[in-house]
Amino acid sequence: MAEETIFSKIIRREIPADVLYQDELVTAFRDIAPAAPTHILIVPNVLIPTVNQVEAEHEAALGRMLTVAAKIAKQEGIAEDGYRLIINCNRHGGQEVYHIHLHLVGGRPLGPMLAN
Numbered sequence: 575m576a577e578e579t580i581f582s583k584i585i586r587r588e589i590p591a592d593v594l595y596q597d598e599l600v601t602a603f604r605d606i607a608p609a610a611p612t613h614i615l616i617v618p619n620v621l622i623p624t625v626n627q628v629e630a631e632h633e634a635a636l637g638r639m640l641t642v643a644a645k646i647a648k649q650e651g652i653a654e655d656g657y658r659l660i661i662n663c664n665r666h667g668g669q670e671v672y673h674i675h676l677h678l679v680g681g682r683p684l685g686p687m688l689a690n
């Protein structure tokens with residue numbers, strides 16, 4: 575069994591977070607250390623540690639993450655200018671929290687895709 579992270583506590587509303595959206599499959603909340611004017615994390619409610627653990631049974635939640643990203647981008651007023659969706663995986667990907675999350679980042683030009 576994978577170990578829970580702080581994101582499971584946010585999903586269960588056990589610790590405070592700026593939750594923008596929640597349904598039976600996913601939860602979306604503002605990143606605590608935003609890298610851009612809009613920085614939102616969209617996570618499956620079930621714990622999947624990294625993309626490496628993704629199975630067919632997760633497809634509904636993973637698909638919902640994209641639907642919710644599009645909806646929130648519109649709500650935040652960044653859909654037309656554009657934004658970036660990022661999922662980091664493991665050490666080389668720079669993953670810090672081992673509960674899959676989709677970063678929705680925008681609100682300014684984001685520059686080249688990779689820092690280096």
Ligand code: AMP
Pocket residue numbers: 580591603604605606607608615661662668669670671672
């Ligand atoms: P990653 O490096 O892809 O694992 O991203 C983890 C993200 O989670 C970082 O952008 C953190 O700022 C964010 N984060 C960590 N703890 C919290 C929290 N309690 N509430 C909201 N965002 C968080």
